[in-house]
Amino acid sequence: xxxxxxxxxxxVCTLSVSTGTGIGATIACLCLPEDAQDDxxxxxxxxxxxxxxxxxxxxxxxxxxxxxxxxGRPSAQAMGPRSFDRVALIEALDxxxxxxxxxxxxxxxxxxxxxxxxxxxxxxxxFVFPGHDPVERRTHRRAGWDEG
Numbered sequence: 001x002x003x004x005x006x007x008x009x010x011x012v013c014t015l016s017v018s019t020g021t022g023i024g025a026t027i028a029c030l031c032l033p034e035d036a037q038d039d040x041x042x043x044x045x046x047x048x049x050x051x052x053x054x055x056x057x058x059x060x061x062x063x064x065x066x067x068x069x070x071x072g073r074p075s076a077q078a079m080g081p082r083s084f085d086r087v088a089l090i091e092a093l094d095x096x097x098x099x100x101x102x103x104x105x106x107x108x109x110x111x112x113x114x115x116x117x118x119x120x121x122x123x124x125x126x127f128v129f130p131g132h133d134p135v136e137r138r139t140h141r142r143a144g145w146d147e148g
């Protein structure tokens with residue numbers, strides 16, 4: 001996607017939890033190790049959803065690892081797969097709220113020591129295509145995006 005990006009994975013997930021409303025200005029991402037107990041994960045996410053300025057939580061179960069490589073970067077397969085089977089996403093209205101919610105979920109799951117490159121970080125939203133209707137979204141695409 002961007003040659004300057006590094007150390008990221010593209011992961012296909014099946015959505016198992018998605019609650020809340022709207023789209024947050026920030027999103028906390030937490031790749032969950034395979035030994036994280038499902039009931040504890042769900043409980044931690046339910047608690048995170050009740051925090052101030054948190055507007056949605058999502059949990060996806062990893063299906064497969066896409067192998068497309070970023071130009072100038074090794075493919076995910078060349079780097080070796082990371083040991084996780086689920087991805088938790090916490091949407092919030094601002095970075096402090098997302099950071100706090102991520103820290104609380106990590107604490108509840110005893111995952112405070114995960115390195116950022118494992119998948120425990122907060123990201124800011126840069127842009128959102130308006131609407132869910134594909135026709136409406138297409139009207140906002142730049143020329144050439146649908147080619148090739």
